Amino acid sequence: MWKTILRRILIMIPEIIILSILVFLLAKAMPGDPFTGSINPKADPAQIHHLMKINGLYDPWYQQYWNWVVHLFHGNLGNSYQYQEPVTRLISGRAVNTLWLALFTTVLTYCFALPMGMYAAKHEGKLPDSIIRIYTYVTYCIPFFVILVIGIWIFGYVLGWFPTTGSVSSTANPGFPTIASRLYHILLPGILGALFGTVNIVQYLRSEVIDAKGSDYVRTARSKGVPEKDIYRHHIFRNSLLPIAAFAGYSITGLLNGSLFTETVFSYPGMGLLFINSISYRDYTVITALVLIYGILNLLGTLLSDIILSIVDPRIRIQ
């Protein structure tokens, strides 16, 4: 198994190289430059020209790419043009915020989704099932950012229960109050994200449970005289949860995508918001670094799912 994991990681290397070249080229292909308009609207074009030149932005792309890669191996992702600080420091500060939000959302998502999916399937065709299905359809139909905007409007502005911007209150004392403030800030985006994220899991789990209910091995269990309650516990739920467990790896990817919306709408200073801002400012160093990180996380998520699956399902063996 370790061999396979190692091989999978090695295969990721060329994938990451191709990804980085693509990202680098696409970022360069965007019209505009990092300096015009950002320093002084009346800046002398000659001066911008000079800035571009000393930053190496007129060099051929492969040379720029090569410089970038060399720096990368020194742990240096360059400086952000916009913030004038090292990209590594910039991103690591933001990553903590995103991690908080993502973890909270994941935990909430599974807390909502698992009972809902199992309950709906157990009472298939009855009222609770219909309500849960209507909920999933409606949520599925509404775009995520609309949910966010409606949520922020009702709970943030109208009711005023939750903060609508930022990640932590600047007046909070260090220690516990800071943590409490952090939680308070991620509560609303986390809940909204989880409500949206449950949809796929609920539907998937529901159909898994319904399949398992009608399966032959459940019939065998019935003919053994196993009470219905135990059939659900030992056979149906257990077997249906396996694919969901494996799904957890992929869900990392989904959360990162979601963070783009959530963080933008809530002005939450995480990687997603940083990404959107960097694009508008043509902050090449930040964009390439972020896309690369997202890409690697994606690949790792897939690998993680495969590993989980091979651990929980005896039929799948990684050799």
Add this chain to the structure above:
Amino acid sequence: MESTSEFLNIKDVNTSFKIKGKYYDAISHINLEVHHDEILAIVGESGCGKSTLATTIMGLHDPAETKITGEIDFEGTNLLSLDEKGYNQFRGAKIGMIFQDPLSALNPLKRIEDQIQEVMDYHTNLTAEQKHDRVLELLKDVGIVNPKRTAHQFPHELSGGMRQRVIIAIAIACKPDLIIADEPTTALDVTIQAQILDVLRDIQKENHAGIILITHDLGVVAETADRVAVMYAGQIVELGSAEQIFNTPKHPYTRSLLRSMPQRDNENDDLYVIKGNVPSLQKMPHTGDRFAPRIPWVKSSSHETNPIMHEIESGHSVRCTCYKDFEFPDQGGQRA
């Protein structure tokens, strides 16, 4: 020893399924008894209700979609009067069931040992150690060469024949009086089939159990059954000992089935084809002989309006009187 007495008595059992709000009979007016130490085969083609009869005895139907009437007297208890909890006292303990597809009938994520042990968890007071020993003993009984190894394996690691042996081990774990085997060898190769049937027979002899063997394979019936019930369109049309059914079959359906089998001496002839199709549930006629449409050349006056079972010799009964006038169209004049 109560070995000759019947312990299962099925009296006038009807099972109907709800299709689009209406109930349709899948089996109607079934009367059967099963004795200790016997293998009773139920034969018929798909759609004749033989599996429905098995699942009715096991109580595996969803009460919301099924209506069952009649009485199934099992050692003095009417199974049909039991609630779910009461039924679970019988399932697995006194009635064991063997299914057709041994791969899907086992939970893919549980080790063989756990799946066999589960049935003992609910019906015995054995300690964990005793159960473990019993699992190994059972696996040995059903002819598994290396019980220790198999107990630790998962279903997908076993061959089809091995899996069916495991299913049999589960069914007999609590020494049931009745074993229902629903097409136990259909999914297996002939050589494995023969071995599985041997195992079934040995186990039955040892436990004095009664076996209901449900199959469409007349060869399997002829080799293993003591008594045979032939079913057509939800009814039993002929019931008798294996010798009676195979040597002197009476009902047109039984005779037609036997004649449509490829035999040693009919290689160059066409096989006999029964006209028409088995009626679907919704189109099942309520009166008259259900087989009549498939032997249209037999005069309608030969059939009874409401065909009943007639005992023509000890232990041999036939539904309807049409058997007296029945002959195959190409055998004009000569009576079977």
Add this chain to the structure above:
Amino acid sequence: MSLIEINDLKVHYPIRSGFWNRITYSVKAVDGISFNIEAGETYGLVGESGSGKSTTGKSVVGLEKITSGSIMYKGKDITKKSNRKELDYNHDVQMIFQDSLSSLNPRKRIEDIIAEPLRNFEKLDANEEKLRVLQLLDIVGLDADALYKYPHQFSGGQRQRIGVARAVATNPKLIIADEPVSALDLSVQAQVLNFMKKIQREFGISYLFISHDLGVVRHMCNNIAIMNRGRLVEIGTRDDIYNHPLHIYTKRLLAAIPETNVNHRQEHREQRLEVEKIYQEQQDKYYDKDGKAYPLVQISPTHSVALPEDLVEKIKHEGEVKA
């Protein structure tokens, strides 16, 4: 000349494993088999699951990538794609599958299903095509209103006959029938078997009849090959195989067929257990040290068996003594 000659056909599936994902060993699904199918005959290929019989069938139609060997048709090796094209091979050789429901496209009407091979191989106008489809439906005994129905609206036997109609649409020379009746009830099986015989008489079609059911094979086939672990263990006429089986595997298969004669079931059972005992005890006599069947040796003009030389000599000697 035979219609089809299969020479030393091998189909191996490589298994990759290890860090570099190299081919570490291969599963020998078909491991060197040879037989000929004559025009107008039904050739039976019998074996248990995993014997490689279906893989052989697929190789003959060209659905399987073969490892080595040749399949000669009209003097050309059709394992090469270019030869298949040149000979219009896919027009002449068709296939019937076991599972009639999954082998017919559920979203297509019967008309389109049967017309598909016609559209591929023959350029007919709409009227001619319809006429031909109706004619085919008539041959398989289905009404014209079947044209506009979908596969799920038919019973298993009817669907299997539709599969046959599709297979005979192009007037093929050879039909590969892979377990064509094993999913069917007795009475329906009789219908399909009769029908296959009928179109054989009318159109002179050859069948490669692949089955595990020795009763059905005896009824259908003139020549039979018994396949075991990817190799042939015995080839012969119906009489050779059923009345004078020589290989222990053939004997074991035959002994395992349930007899419908209730009066002799005890003797039959004892005989089966005896064969089984010999099979268990003397396996190494009938297979080489790798568990492979020996090469086929000819015993009579029609009968060959996979046995080592000394056993063959013994059998020949016994034959002479008897004669």
